Amino acid sequence: xxxxxxxxxxxxxxxxxxxxxxxxxxxPDSLVCFAAGNTPLGTFSCLVxxxxxxRISLDQCQFISLDEWVGLGAADEGSCRETMDRHLFExxxxxxxxxxxxxxxxxxxxxECKAMDDFIGARGTIDLLLLGVGMNGHLGxxxxxxxxxxxxxxxxxxxxxxQVSAKxxxxxxxxxxxxTLGIKHLMQAETxxxxxxxxxxxxxxRKALRHEVTDEIPVTVLQRHPNVxxxxxxxxxxxxx
Numbered sequence: 001x002x003x004x005x006x007x008x009x010x011x012x013x014x015x016x017x018x019x020x021x022x023x024x025x026x027x028p029d030s031l032v033c034f035a036a037g038n039t040p041l042g043t044f045s046c047l048v049x050x051x052x053x054x055r056i057s058l059d060q061c062q063f064i065s066l067d068e069w070v071g072l073g074a075a076d077e078g079s080c081r082e083t084m085d086r087h088l089f090e091x092x093x094x095x096x097x098x099x100x101x102x103x104x105x106x107x108x109x110x111x112e113c114k115a116m117d118d119f120i121g122a123r124g125t126i127d128l129l130l131l132g133v134g135m136n137g138h139l140g141x142x143x144x145x146x147x148x149x150x151x152x153x154x155x156x157x158x159x160x161x162x163q164v165s166a167k168x169x170x171x172x173x174x175x176x177x178x179x180t181l182g183i184k185h186l187m188q189a190e191t192x193x194x195x196x197x198x199x200x201x202x203x204x205x206r207k208a209l210r211h212e213v214t215d216e217i218p219v220t221v222l223q224r225h226p227n228v229x230x231x232x233x234x235x236x237x238x239x240x241x
Contacts, residue, residue, distance in 0.1 A: 001209065001228045005237045009197045013042030016130070016195050016231045020047060021056050023128050023191055029060040030127035031120070033181070034088070035140070036066070036080035038167070039132040039195055041087055048091045058092050064120065065101035066131070067140040067180035069165070070154065071173070073105040078168035102152075102179045109179055113152035120185060129189040133196055136160040137204055137217035139186060141178030146218050150182035183221055192228045194219070199235040206239035 006012035020043070024030055034040060050056045065080060072079035081101045089099060100119055106112050120126060131139055136158050138144070143158040157165075157178050165175050186192065196205050208219040209230070215221075222228050232240075 001223060001225075001230055003209065003230045003237075003240070004232070005241070006231065006233050009042055009233050012195060012197055012231045012233045014046055016043045016193055016229075017046030017050065019191075019193060019229055020128065020130065021050055024056055024058065024061060027127055028057065029062070031064065031123045031125070032061050032128045032130075033064050033066050033126050033189070034084065034130040035132045036083040037132050039197060040130060043130065043195065044087045047088065051092045058094060059098075061094075061098065062123070063089070063094065063099050063101075064116065064126070065181075066129075067178055068102040068104040069173075069175045070104050070109065070177035070179055071175060073103065074101070076173075078173070079104065083168075104179060109154045112179060113154065116152045116181070117185075120181075126185060126189040127191065129186060129192045131186070131192065131194045133194060133201065133204055133208060133219045134158075134161060135164060135200070135204060137207060137219040139183070139218050139222075141180035142183050142186075142218045144218065145215050146183055148183045148187075148215060148221055151184050152179070152181055154179050183218065187221065187225055189225075190227065192222060192225055194222060194228060194230045195232070196230075196236040197233045199238060201232075201236040202238045205230075205232055205236050209240050 068080045074081040102112050207217050211220050213220045
């Protein structure tokens with residue numbers, strides 16, 4: 001794992017975005033998976049600026065979903081797809097044909113999982129993966145005790161994830177399950193970027209980098225990946241220096 005410590009959130013976001021820009025310039029038709037949530041928003045802002053400034057084109061990229069709240073659709077505020085639309089896809093004018101996301105409102109979630117697995121399998125692997133980390137160490141909705149050998153699946157959400165979810169939904173949606181790429185997909189990605197900011201993430205980042213690998217803390221599995229770049233601000237890195 002290559003660790004990069006930035007002075008603040010903005011600097012962290014810029015550095016993560018620069019690596020993404022470099023990777024996409026190397027392979028313009030990359031299969032890309034970006035986490036939604038609050039932590040990546042600064043990185044998305046930098047990417048939008050780069051697209052508008054002509055530094056990079058995302059037109060050839062294919063974008064896939066990391067996860068989605070079961071019961072929420074693309075138009076629901078706070079859903080992963082709605083967040084990505086608002087902060088990246090729409091500002092960058094990404095074509096719908098290049099976006100392949102889980103439908104959290106589907107009547108057949110197993111079919112959603114199979115379709116995603118088949119799509120990734122047809123491409124070989126994910127080229128570029130941007131992850132955040134949950135307070136409980138989850139990656140996507142791979143909650144504590146996730147199967148490290150699993151592909152896409154539907155899961156019950158951990159109690160901590162349910163508590164944190166309130167910040168995404170203005171109308172206090174009751175989310176109980178998630179649909180997510182499995183750890184196996186994440187570990188097969190060519191390049192992984194993990195970002196974390198703020199003192200609230202200091203303890204989990206210490207565990208991510210220093211704790212033995214265990215399914216009780218899913219993020220620790222990234223220690224086994226051959227190409228992970230970790231970007232943190234000083235607050236998140238406070239316990240790993």
